[in-house]
Amino acid sequence: MSIHAQLNWTDGSQFVARVGNGPAVVIDTPEGGSGPTPMGILLMGVAGCTAVDVVSILKKKRVNMTGFQINITGERAEKEPMRYTNIHIEYIVHGKDIKPKAVEHAIQLSEEKYCSAIASLNATVSNTYRIFERDE
Numbered sequence: 092m093s094i095h096a097q098l099n100w101t102d103g104s105q106f107v108a109r110v111g112n113g114p115a116v117v118i119d120t121p122e123g124g125s126g127p128t129p130m131g132i133l134l135m136g137v138a139g140c141t142a143v144d145v146v147s148i149l150k151k152k153r154v155n156m157t158g159f160q161i162n163i164t165g166e167r168a169e170k171e172p173m174r175y176t177n178i179h180i181e182y183i184v185h186g187k188d189i190k191p192k193a194v195e196h197a198i199q200l201s202e203e204k205y206c207s208a209i210a211s212l213n214a215t216v217s218n219t220y221r222i223f224e225r226d227e
Contacts, residue, residue, distance in 0.1 A: 130167070130175070137178060137216075138163045140208035144201035145182060145194075152193050157225050158185030165214075175214040182220040189222045 098108040104120040117126030127135065138161045149156055162181040167173045180202075184194055198218055202209055209216055 130165070130173075133175070134163050134165050134178070137206070137208045137212070138180065140206045141180060141182075141198075141201045144205045145197045148197035148200055149184070149193065152197070154184075154186060154189055154193055156184060156186040156189065158223075159183065160185075175212065178212070178214050178216045180216065180218045182218060183223070184220065185223045185225055187225055189224075191220075191222065194220050194222060 094110060096108060096110045098106050098118070100106050104123045105125050106118045107115050108118055109115045116132070118129055118132065119126040120128060142159065142161050146156070146159055149159075160183040162183070164179045165175040166177040168176050182194065182198055198220060202216060202218065
């Protein structure tokens with residue numbers, strides 16, 4: 092399976108990118124400020140990839156989830172190419188009667204088996220999670 096993406100320079104350090112015929116994304120530097128940086132998009136991709144997995148797994152386990160969020164932090168090397176050396180993912184699950192073992196298992200399956208974004212990185216990935224009980 093191959094995926095095609097295209098990136099076009101617009102001005103300064105700004106680019107517009109898209110995958111296939113999907114929606115466009117503006118990529119920029121912090122100085123330009125018109126969009127996330129390439130490394131920021133990489134973090135968002137990791138968060139999105141594992142989020143899709145974890146939510147899908149928890150739904151299959153019939154977890155009574157009412158909300159889900161990821162906070163992700165990447166530590167970068169000080170020297171070029173300044174890659175991510177460590178990434179920490181905090182999974183936040185909202186719902187009622189959520190069993191920690193179900194959340195831990197879903198995270199483990201995503202990070203070790205299913206998330207292709209994590210598997211594509213040369214970084215140490217760690218995680219934590221929080222569960223918030225809600226009566227809804």
